[in-house]
Every structure is written in structure tokens, then in C-alpha cells.
Amino acid sequence: MLTCGHIFRGGKEGGKITVDLFNERGAHTGSVPGQVIRYDMKRDVGLLAIRPGRDIEPMKIAGRGQRVLRGDRVFSIGCDKGNPPTMRDSRVSHLNTYLGPANIAVAGAPTDGRSGGGLFAADGTIIGGCNAADPEDDEGLYAAIETIHAELVAAKLHFLIDDNQAIALRRDETN
Numbered sequence: 001m002l003t004c005g006h007i008f009r010g011g012k013e014g015g016k017i018t019v020d021l022f023n024e025r026g027a028h029t030g031s032v033p034g035q036v037i038r039y040d041m042k043r044d045v046g047l048l049a050i051r052p053g054r055d056i057e058p059m060k061i062a063g064r065g066q067r068v069l070r071g072d073r074v075f076s077i078g079c080d081k082g083n084p085p086t087m088r089d090s091r092v093s094h095l096n097t098y099l100g101p102a103n104i105a106v107a108g109a110p111t112d113g114r115s116g117g118g119l120f121a122a123d124g125t126i127i128g129g130c131n132a133a134d135p136e137d138d139e140g141l142y143a144a145i146e147t148i149h150a151e152l153v154a155a156k157l158h159f160l161i162d163d164n165q166a167i168a169l170r171r172d173e174t175n
Contacts (some may be wrong), residue, residue, distance in 0.1 A: 002116075013036055078117025
């Protein structure tokens with residue numbers, strides 16, 4: 001699972017966590033134990049592992065050839081102030097205008113609690129992860145796909161990029 005790194009501030013890689021799961025309608029379907037694979041505070045990207053004990057629908061990660069352009073239609077999914085997840089439609093307003101790793105600025109600042117939520121291209125592939133808000137310019141700041149790719153490579157999960165596919169966890173793989 002992809003999330004932001006700053007939620008693990010003071011934690012450690014390999015640490016145990018609890019992950020809440022939701023269905024496509026946003027209804028809570030339970031909680032499962034998870035483990036922090038790794039996180040990077042500079043990239044503000046974190047990777048988690050879970051064994052949900054049932055089939056889940058993974059989202060595809062944008063491949064190396066997928067480009068994000070200013071003006072592209074995007075949507076994000078996140079939990080405003082701890083509420084069930086919601087989807088927000090938006091557009092890319094800027095690319096790499098903030099210092100640091102590759103980033104995407106999107107119209108509409110995210111509400112507190114959406115950190116770690118995904119940013120998706122119109123085709124549903126993951127292109128970013130929410131890590132900050134700029135309330136002055138009313139923009140959300142997301143780790144860009146290049147930043148996510150770098151974290152996946154560092155975690156030796158490069159096959160998720162190379163094959164442009166996600167891993168589907170199945171019940172028989174959790175035992």
C-alpha cells in the first residue's frame with residue numbers, strides 16, 4: 001500500500017500498524033494488521049504491507065511512460081478529518097513548483113486527514129500521493145509518480161513499475 005511518509009514520523013521501518021479497509025462505497029469493512037515496509041521523510045512516501053484475508057481490488061501504479069501534464073483531469077481519494085473516504089475531482093495546476101522531489105500541485109487544498117490518499121489519472125492509475133496543502137493558493141501537494149517510483153525501487157519493488165501492474169492479495173496467499 002502507498003501512503004505518505006510523515007505519518008510514521010518517530011516510527012520505524014518494520015513497525016506494526018492497523019489499517020482500516022473500506023469498500024467502493026466508502027463503508028468501513030474492518031481493520032487489519034499491517035507492517036511498515038519503509039518510508040522516506042524527504043520524499044514523504046511510505047509503503048505498507050497488509051494481509052487482508054480476502055480479495056481486494058488493487059489500483060495500478062502509473063508506468064514509466066505515463067505522463068502527467070498541467071491541466072490534466074485527476075481525482076483523489078482520502079478521509080477528511082477521519083471520516084470515511086471520499087473522491088474529489090480536480091485538475092493538475094502545477095508540476096514541480098515546490099522544492100524537493102518531483103511533485104504535483106492540484107487545484108483545491110486537501111482537508112486535514114487526507115494525507116496519504118491517492119491521486120489518480122482519469123484512467124484510474126495512481127500518479128501521486130497526498131502529502132501537503134497550500135491553503136494560500138488553495139492547492140493540494142502530491143508526491144509525483146517519479147517520487148513514488150524511486151521509493152518502490154528503493155524497497156526492491158521495481159516490478160510494480162516495470163510491469164505497470166499492482167499486486168492482488170488473495171485469501172490463499174495470506175496463510
